[in-house]
Amino acid sequence: MNQKWTSILVSGVILLLASGCGDTSEGQETGTEIGGEMILATTTSTYDTGLLDELMPVFEEETGVNVKIIAAGSGQALAMGEAGEADALLAHAPEAEEVLEADGKVINRHRVMHNDFIVAGPESDSAGIYGLPVEEAFSELARQNGVFFSRGDDSGTHKKELDIWNLAGTEPDFENYQETGQGMGETLRIASERAGYTLTDRGTYLFQKENIGNLAILNEGDESLENVYHVMQVNPDLSDKINDKAAQAFVDFFLSDETQSFIKTFGEEEWGQPLFFTN
Template sequence: MRAVLAGVVLLVLAACGSPAEGPAAGPSAERSLILATTTSTQDSGLLDELLPAFTEATGWGVKPIAVGSGQAIEMGRRGEADVLLVHSPAAEEEFVAEGTAGRRLLVMHNDFVLLGAEADPAGVRGLAVDEAMRRIAASGAVFVSRGDESGTHAREKSLWEQAGVEPAGAGYQETGQGMGATLRVAAEKAGYTLADRATYLSQPDGLAVLVEGDPGLLNVYHVIEVTTRAGDRVQPEAATAFADWITGTDAQQRIGEFGRAEFGQPLFVPDAGKPDPTG
């Protein structure tokens, strides 16, 4: 009988792999983390490039939740995510200062662009961004805002403030949606909008770049570790694994190449290890 049982055990081990061989390929339910990130990383396709490579390298599966940066940070604040990938520096710094976050590391940047119909009814093409915002407001042209407390929305609000303008009236419209959806609405209404360049290039929707290259349009992304100080469900080892990987050589090379073949230029610039322009 023992010989028969031993044979059965050997057959099972042969089929499933012996303990010495390690776990089967692919993440287990116990090795899955929650990444709260921005719609721009999803809409641009960057997550599709990075997350499978991260899982293959570390064994951690990833459940990405793509929302605005403000919502992602709130998830971290409530302990509902293990790690954040966001682009709203002022809100990030406030969150880290509260003491529930771990490391905040520079990952990459691209830039924001002011978009509009080719006809450009407010005449903003090529202007400095402050003057462009003032002209749009003065003309009563349609401006489509995300209105969702995302990093893009936060930057838009700061641009209005720097321009000394309070957007109002029928021309100012909020979608309450992500970047891709907001681009589609702006195109349908032949209106202006602010977008990150990566999402615009991957979903142009008939809009033209009218203002770019202004220092106020720099768009910087950080990874932020969440700790158990935010909640008992947080997995700090998962956060560390993701932060280490996305700032490491493989991920940074992938970021630097992403979009080059399709668009003739990378959609993001890798920045890990460089001086942080946000301080």
């Protein structure tokens, strides 16, 4: 386990013991034995960055819950929630999440962290898009028939990419626009091997940096590139198989001071900057 996370966890336990395990608010389950199994449907970026590899053992130890992680695009994760086939969701497709929340399909939804999207491409930058506003960069890629790799999987990243094409007033129908149907890590690898461009979240890019050769950050910083993650429960009314206590404990765990403190420093030692920021 990450030494920094261990220190944070031990500090939290000491504080809890010192306070005599004071009162907890109604419904708070984190730190209590719940048991059973829980399905977490999540976007690939939380998995590909290694964040869940660090956090899930701690959650399982605290609660006795066995977590099965299904990492897919946010669209697929949300579809699992809508069908009552998952207990908790961690996604980065806010507009689609809001629809499910309004329909009562997900509950207890909270913003837990964010980073941003970037456009990565070959260092040679044959399309000459470096430093352009992202909408202009996309327009130029389409005009020049640049090699662009889209995830094409209804993920949060894919949804954001389609939003940018729409803002650019350009249809991604040029010859060298290709859909991988893969997660972010694999799409980055393909773009690297074939000297193409792609939209990615910064966290996965940094985590995969050693594996993606000459891919450089070419466009970043636009307000429209913010990448927000929310955690939520699937409404237990959708299925009698939903472990609602475990799902609520998972939400509480992500909102806890200890977890938030860990997230905001995760990646600093390895990459010189955190992969995610907390609120």
